[in-house]
Amino acid sequence: MKLRDFIPHLDKPAVSGSLDTEITGFAYDSRLVGPGIAFVAIRGTHADGNAYIGKAVELGAAAIISEQAPAEDCAVPWVHVRHSRIALAQAAAALYGHPAKALTIAGVTGTNGKTTTAFLLHHLFNSAQMRSGLLGTIFYDLGGGEHVPATHTTPESLEIQGLLASMRDNGCRACAMEVSSHALDQDRVFGLPFAAAIFTNLTQDHLDYHGTMEKYFEAKVRLFQITADSSPRSALIINGDDAWGRKLVQRFEHTGRVVRFGFGVGCEFRAINVRYDFTGTTFELEARGRSFLVRLPLIGDFNVYNALGALAAAQAVGLNFREAIRSLQNAPQVPGRMERVSENSRFQVFVDYAHTPDGLENALRTARALRPRRLITVFGCGGDRDRSKRPKMAAAAEAGSDICVLTSDNPRTEDPQQILNDAKAGFARPQKQAIIADRREAILTALQNAREGDLVLIAGKGHEDYQDIQGKKHPFDDRKIARAILHQLKAERAAEREEKAAEREAMRGGFDRPPDRPDRPDRFNR
Ligand SMILES: CC(=O)N[C@H]1[C@@H](OP(=O)(O)OP(=O)(O)OC[C@H]2O[C@@H](n3ccc(=O)[nH]c3=O)[C@H](O)[C@@H]2O)O[C@H](CO)[C@@H](O)[C@@H]1O[C@H](C)C(=O)N[C@@H](C)C(=O)N[C@H](CCC(=O)O)C(=O)O
Numbered sequence: 001m002k003l004r005d006f007i008p009h010l011d012k013p014a015v016s017g018s019l020d021t022e023i024t025g026f027a028y029d030s031r032l033v034g035p036g037i038a039f040v041a042i043r044g045t046h047a048d049g050n051a052y053i054g055k056a057v058e059l060g061a062a063a064i065i066s067e068q069a070p071a072e073d074c075a076v077p078w079v080h081v082r083h084s085r086i087a088l089a090q091a092a093a094a095l096y097g098h099p100a101k102a103l104t105i106a107g108v109t110g111t112n113g114k115t116t117t118a119f120l121l122h123h124l125f126n127s128a129q130m131r132s133g134l135l136g137t138i139f140y141d142l143g144g145g146e147h148v149p150a151t152h153t154t155p156e157s158l159e160i161q162g163l164l165a166s167m168r169d170n171g172c173r174a175c176a177m178e179v180s181s182h183a184l185d186q187d188r189v190f191g192l193p194f195a196a197a198i199f200t201n202l203t204q205d206h207l208d209y210h211g212t213m214e215k216y217f218e219a220k221v222r223l224f225q226i227t228a229d230s231s232p233r234s235a236l237i238i239n240g241d242d243a244w245g246r247k248l249v250q251r252f253e254h255t256g257r258v259v260r261f262g263f264g265v266g267c268e269f270r271a272i273n274v275r276y277d278f279t280g281t282t283f284e285l286e287a288r289g290r291s292f293l294v295r296l297p298l299i300g301d302f303n304v305y306n307a308l309g310a311l312a313a314a315q316a317v318g319l320n321f322r323e324a325i326r327s328l329q330n331a332p333q334v335p336g337r338m339e340r341v342s343e344n345s346r347f348q349v350f351v352d353y354a355h356t357p358d359g360l361e362n363a364l365r366t367a368r369a370l371r372p373r374r375l376i377t378v379f380g381c382g383g384d385r386d387r388s389k390r391p392k393m394a395a396a397a398e399a400g401s402d403i404c405v406l407t408s409d410n411p412r413t414e415d416p417q418q419i420l421n422d423a424k425a426g427f428a429r430p431q432k433q434a435i436i437a438d439r440r441e442a443i444l445t446a447l448q449n450a451r452e453g454d455l456v457l458i459a460g461k462g463h464e465d466y467q468d469i470q471g472k473k474h475p476f477d478d479r480k481i482a483r484a485i486l487h488q489l490k491a492e493r494a495a496e497r498e499e500k501a502a503e504r505e506a507m508r509g510g511f512d513r514p515p516d517r518p519d520r521p522d523r524f525n526r
C-alpha cells in the first residue's frame with residue numbers, strides 16, 4: 001500500500017513528502033523499524049517516541065507519523081497528526097482491511113470478572129456455531145485451533161488489528177474481548193465497533209496508573225461511549241448492583257440501550273435463589289418477565305454476575321437465548337479462577353486469581369459458603385503496583401479466614417520484605433498470622449497444617465506460571481506446586497501408615513504371636 005492509501009483514514013493529517021511512498025507496515029517502537037515501515041511516535045509514560053525518530057530513520061523508516069510538526073531535515077515523508085495513538089489505531093485498521101467489520105465484538109471491562117465473562121461469552125458464541133476469537137489476560141484464541149500467549153490483557157491497537165485479521169481469516173464471526181482501563185486510556189481500542197459492552201464492577205485497583213478512582217472510572221466510561229457511538233443497536237450491559245455501575249447507568253440511560261444485571265430488584269437480568277457446591281452454581285434467572293433455571297460449572301456469587309453479563313450480551317447480539325442458557329452448563333473452567341486442585345484430598349484446596357481487596361473478599365465469601373471446618377488463606381501483594389492495596393488485602397484476608405499465611409506474590413523490582421511489612425500493617429492481630437516470604441514454603445506450611453474438612457485458598461496468581469522477581473520471570477505455578485505438595489503429603493502419610501502398621505505388627509510379634517506349636521505336624525519336616 002502507498003502512504004496516500006492511509007491518509008483518508010487519519011484524522012485531519014498534514015502530510016509533507018511523497019504520498020507515493022510504499023508502506024508495508026507500522027511500528028510504534030523504533031527498535032522494530034525496518035525498510036517499508038512507518039514509525040508512529042508515541043508520547044508514553046516513560047519515554048517520548050519523538051526522541052527516537054532519528055533512530056527510526058537510520059533503520060530505514062519509510063515515513064514518520066507524529067504529533068510534532070515535521071523536522072526540517074527529515075529525509076522521509078512526515079504525517080503530522082493530532083493524536084499519535086489514535087492515528088496508529090486508524091492506520092492499523094486500514095492496513096489489515098478493517099477486520100472488525102467482519103466480527104461481532106463484545107468488550108468486557110471492570111476491575112474483576114473480565115477474564116471469566118469473556119471466557120463465558122467466547123464459549124456461548126462457539127456453542128452457537130458462531131466461531132469466536134478471544135482476547136484477554138490468559139491467552140488469545142484466534143479461531144485457528146491454537147492459543148497465542150497473551151502479552152497484554154488488551155494489546156496495542158496495531159496488535160489488536162492484526163489479531164482480529166487472523167480471526168477473520170480463520171473464519172471467526174465473533175470476538176469476546178477484555179478491555180482494560182489502560183487500553184481505554186491509551187486508545188488501544190479506538191474505532192472498534194463494539195456490538196456490546198459489559199461492565200462487571202469497579203473497586204480499588206491500578207491507582208498507580210490512574211491516580212484516583214474517578215479517573216479510573218472515566219477510563220471505563222470510554223468503552224461505553226465507543227460502544228454507544230458505534231451503532232444504534234449496540235447494547236450497554238452494566239452491573240446494576242455496583243455503585244460505580246449505577247453511575248454508569250445514569251450516564252447512558254438516555255440512549256435507551258442500557259441493560260442492568262445483578263441480584264437487585266430492577267435489574268433486567270436478575271439472579272435469585274442461588275445455590276452452590278464444590279462443582280458449580282445453580283440459580284434462577286429472571287429476564288424480561290420470564291424465568292429460567294441456569295446451571296453454571298463455576299462457583300461463587302461473583303461468577304453469577306459474570307454469567308449474567310455474558311447471557312445479557314449473548315441475547316443482545318442475537319444468540320438463541322434458551323440455547324445459550326443450555327450451553328452455559330458446559331462452560332470451561334477458567335484457569336486459575338476458583339480452580340480446585342485437591343480432587344482426592346481430605347481437605348479442599350482452591351487456587352484463585354483474587355489480587356485486589358474486593359476480589360479477595362469475594363473469593364473468601366465463596367470459600368466460606370462451602371462451609372469448611374477452617375479457612376486457611378495464602379496470599380500476597382505484587383510489587384511496583386498500587387501500594388495502598390497492601391494493608392487492605394491483609395485486612396480482607398484476616399477478616400475472612402481462620403488462618404492467614406502472608407507471602408510474596410510478584411515482587412517485581414521491590415524488596416519482598418518491604419511489601420510484606422506494608423501488608424502486615426493491615427492485620428489487626430499480626431502475631432496470630434504466619435508471614436513466610438518464600439511462596440512455596442508458605443503453600444507447604446498451609447497444606448501441612450490443613451486438617452480434614454479444612455479449605456485452603458491460595459490467592460493472587462491464579463493461572464500465572466511464573467514469579468516476577470527483579471524483572472525476571474522464574475517458573476512458579478501455584479496449581480502445580482499445590483498438587484505436588486499434596487502428592488508428597490499423601491505419600492508421606494501412606495509411608496507413616498505403613499511404618500505404624502509395621503510397628504504394630506512388630507509389637508504383636510513380641511506379645512501376641514501364638515507360640516510355636518510343637519504338637520502341630522510340620523508338613524515340610526515330615
Ligand atoms: C503503563 C502502560 O500501560 N504502558 C504501556 C504503554 O507504554 P508507554 O506509553 O508507557 O511507553 P514508554 O515506555 O513511555 O515509551 C513511549 C513510546 O516510545 C517508544 N520507544 C521507547 C524506547 C525506544 O528505544 N524506542 C521507542 O520507540 C515505545 O515503544 C513507546 O511507543 O504503551 C505500550 C504499547 O502499547 C505498552 O506496551 C505499555 O504496557 C506496559 C508494558 C504495561 O505493563 N502495561 C500494563 C500496566 C497494562 O497495560 N496492563 C493492562 C491490564 C491491567 C490489568 O487489568 O491487570 C493490559 O491491558 O495489559
Ligand SMILES: Nc1ncnc2c1ncn2[C@@H]1O[C@H](COP(=O)(O)OP(=O)(O)OP(=O)(O)O)[C@@H](O)[C@H]1O
Binds near residue numbers: 116363
Ligand atoms: N464479577 C466479579 N466480581 C468480583 N470479583 C470477581 C468477579 N469475577 C471474578 N472475581 C474475582 O477476581 C479474580 C479475577 O477474575 P477474572 O480473571 O475473571 O477478572 P479480571 O477482571 O480478568 O482480572 P484482571 O484484570 O486482573 O486480569 C477471580 O479469581 C475472582 O477471585
